[in-house]
Amino acid sequence: xxxxxxxxxxxxxxxxxxxxxxxxxxxxxxxxxxxxxxxxxxxxxxxxxxxxxxxxxxxxxxxxxxxxxxxxxxxxxxxxxxxxxxxxxxxxxxxxxxxxxxxxxxxxxxxxxxxxxxxxxxxxxxxxxxxxxxxxxxxxxxxxxxxxxxxxxxxxxxxxxxxxxxxxxxxxxxxxxxxxxxxxxxxxxxxxxxxxxxxxxxxxxxxxxxxxxxxxxxxxxxxxxxxxxxxxxxxxxxxxxxxxxxxxxxxxxxxxxxxxxxxxxxxxxxxxxxxxxxxxxxxxxx
Amino acid sequence: xxxxxxxxxxxxxxxxxxxxxxxxxxxxxxxxxxxxxxxxxxxxxxxxxxxxxxxxxxxxxxxxxxxxxxxxxxxxxxxxxxxxxxxxxxxxxxxxxxxxxxxxxxxxxxxxxxxxxxxxxxxxxxxxxxxxxxxxxxxxxxxxxxxxxxxxxxxxxxxxxxxxxxxxxxxxxxxxxxxxxxxxxxxxxxxxxxxxxxxxxxxxxxxxxxxxxxxxxxxxxxxxxxxxxxxxxxxxxxxxxxxxxxxxxxxxxxxxxxxxxxxxxxxxxxxxxxxxxxxxxxxxxxxxxxxxxxxxxxxxxxxxxxxxxxxxxxxxxxxxxxxxxxxxxxxxxxxxxxxxxxxxxxxxxxxxx
Numbered sequence: 195x196x197x198x199x200x201x202x203x204x205x206x207x208x209x210x211x212x213x214x215x216x217x218x219x220x221x222x223x224x225x226x227x228x229x230x231x232x233x234x235x236x237x238x239x240x241x242x243x244x245x246x247x248x249x250x251x252x253x254x255x256x257x258x259x260x261x262x263x264x265x266x267x268x269x270x271x272x273x274x275x276x277x278x279x280x281x282x283x284x285x286x287x288x289x290x291x292x293x294x295x296x297x298x299x300x301x302x303x304x305x306x307x308x309x310x311x312x313x314x315x316x317x318x319x320x321x322x323x324x325x326x327x328x329x330x331x332x333x334x335x336x337x338x339x340x341x342x343x344x345x346x347x348x349x350x351x352x353x354x355x356x357x358x359x360x361x362x363x364x365x366x367x368x369x370x371x372x373x374x375x376x377x378x379x380x381x382x383x384x385x386x387x388x389x390x391x392x393x394x395x396x397x398x399x400x401x402x403x404x405x406x407x408x409x410x411x412x413x414x415x416x417x418x419x420x421x422x423x424x425x426x427x428x429x430x431x432x433x434x435x436x437x438x439x440x441x442x443x444x445x446x447x448x449x450x451x452x453x454x455x456x457x458x459x460x461x462x463x464x465x466x467x468x469x470x471x472x473x474x475x476x477x478x479x480x
Numbered sequence: 481x482x483x484x485x486x487x488x489x490x491x492x493x494x495x496x497x498x499x500x501x502x503x504x505x506x507x508x509x510x511x512x513x514x515x516x517x518x519x520x521x522x523x524x525x526x527x528x529x530x531x532x533x534x535x536x537x538x539x540x541x542x543x544x545x546x547x548x549x550x551x552x553x554x555x556x557x558x559x560x561x562x563x564x565x566x567x568x569x570x571x572x573x574x575x576x577x578x579x580x581x582x583x584x585x586x587x588x589x590x591x592x593x594x595x596x597x598x599x600x601x602x603x604x605x606x607x608x609x610x611x612x613x614x615x616x617x618x619x620x621x622x623x624x625x626x627x628x629x630x631x632x633x634x635x636x637x638x639x640x641x642x643x644x645x646x647x648x649x650x651x652x653x654x655x656x657x658x659x660x661x662x663x664x665x666x667x668x669x670x671x672x673x674x675x676x677x678x679x680x681x682x683x684x685x686x687x688x689x690x691x692x693x694x695x696x697x698x699x700x701x702x703x704x705x706x707x708x709x710x711x712x713x714x715x716x717x718x719x720x721x722x723x724x725x726x727x728x729x730x731x732x733x734x735x736x737x738x739x740x741x742x743x744x745x746x747x748x749x750x751x752x753x754x755x756x757x758x759x760x761x762x763x764x765x766x767x768x769x770x771x772x773x774x775x776x777x778x779x780x781x782x783x784x785x786x787x788x789x790x791x792x793x794x795x796x797x798x799x800x801x802x803x804x805x806x807x808x809x810x811x812x813x814x815x816x817x818x819x820x821x822x823x824x825x826x827x828x829x830x831x832x833x
Contacts, residue, residue, distance in 0.1 A: 211595060295580060297608070
């Protein structure tokens with residue numbers, strides 16, 4: 195069977211499972227709940243303190259980034275919980291045994307599972323992200339610097355964690371693999387914050403820590419991208435008499451988006467990780 | 481129910497087989513392995529498996545737990561790679577992905593997507609096996625009917641009993657009329673009626689010319705359906721037995737009194753003898769020679785109280801080979817026999833006839 199056809203079968207199976215097991219409906223419900231709560235919360239905020247000037251806009255942006263941070267955590271957890279049992283436990287339970295005896299390569303099974311879960315999570319991240327930004331704009335009139343890019347960065351971060359968890363799932367028990375993926379995500383975020391602080395304070399050690407973290411697990415690169423995209427425009431900052439460098443030490447501010455090389459590295463990292471996962475799964479005893 | 485369509489002993493898929501991979505092997509063995517070895521770290525699961533399974537035969541693969549049976553099955557299906565040795569399935573090297581189109585497999589550890597109905601599981605495997613989409617409804621309906629799940633076809637498989645799930649697995653294995661069907665302990669979850677159904681299905685497969693590789697430790701089940709049997713232990717074949725030959729290996733048991741030594745000397749002229757309690761067993765004696773043996777025993781002064789014809793069962797052969805006590809009278813199917821096989825853990829030096 196051609197690889198693409200086999201990958202499509204497994205991806206379709208994964209999507210059907212997500213629908214049948216109510217993962218998709220749960221995410222849809224959460225999305226609506228998040229949008230409604232965001233609109234309500236920000237409208238209350240705007241009622242208490244009308245967003246009329248740049249200082250209020252910066253304040254709204256910080257709350258929005260905080261909200262995005264919590265949302266990115268939810269996305270990361272969803273990715274890890276969905277991907278950790280995707281391969282290994284299905285082999286151990288015998289579920290994949292009958293399928294692997296068909297004319298299908300193990301790598302295609304892994305890629306199909308990854309593709310199916312990616313579609314579910316990317317759609318969730320984009321729909322929920324745009325709804326949140328729309329709700330905030332409706333309630334407060336605040337539109338971040340890059341409203342289109344922000345959910346894309348969050349979706350990218352989710353893909354990185356999904357990839358990490360699914361690679362772990364080829365060899366490590368789902369609980370252990372999921373736990374390691376979550377800890378790695380947290381460490382990468384913290385290292386990224388330290389890297390930002392290092393940039394502001396001109397500390398090579400901290401900058402180096404951030405760099406290494408971004409190379410090893412590029413989830414924070416994309417998180418920093420979404421922070422930048424949700425931050426106020428430079429004009430708003432200038433109008434408020436704020437200097438971006440002062441805000442740089444905040445984990446909820448980024449003065450620039452990730453460069454094209456870093457974005458390219460994210461793509462390379464995902465491809466390389468999937469290649470490692472394919473090899474690990476191919477050589478695994480079933 | 482339980483009769484495969486087109487069970488005519490003719491190879492209905494012969495044309496397709498000839499056109500497909502391994503066409504030159506269409507009349508070659510279905511399975512051939514040479515010194516196939518599998519190690520997991522320091523553990524040797526298979527220590528040099530050499531066997532040949534002919535096309536169209538029902539081949540039993542027997543052995544105690546831990547003998548390497550399931551490892552062998554996984555090697556044949558390309559689910560794991562050998563540490564050494566080589567082999568062919570349907571004319572193609574082990575692990576050939578395309579060959580899996582022509583093979584059906586019921587795993588020992590059967591489990592299917594619980595959120596799917598039986599019909600959907602079968603459709604998924606039709607797709608995975610690359611069967612033409614137009615053939616799916618017929619294939620699925622036949623499989624459901626064959627394994628007795630037609631009336632539960634649209635229920636989620638997670639609502640099935642273990643036995644029903646195993647039936648579903650059997651249906652999955654038979655989709656697309658595979659040339660080779662590998663059944664790994666196919667009746668482990670079935671009740672006696674289900675076991676009988678499986679025997680009928682295997683019989684129908686044989687009639688259709690399908691090769692069946694039956695991995696089991698249920699001796700009498702294997703004895704009833706198989707043409708040939710390989711007995712494996714500690715990762716290697718210790719004997720290959722033709723069921724036709726086995727059933728010809730007859731004997732007689734006599735309960736006699738009188739001068740022991742003289743009776744045994746007389747009996748020994750008709751075949752190998754052994755004393756089994758108060759019985760004297762004579763192996764290999766032809767039915768026609770039994771009256772002459774009795775006459776000679778009487779002439780030698782022995783009193784003959786009973787004469788019981790016997791034939792060697794697979795269980796006898798199995799126990800003899802693997803070192804457990806033989807039980808010549810235990811020809812009937814019994815769980816105790818299966819338990820005896822499963823629990824055997826050690827024995828004297830193995831015999832390769």
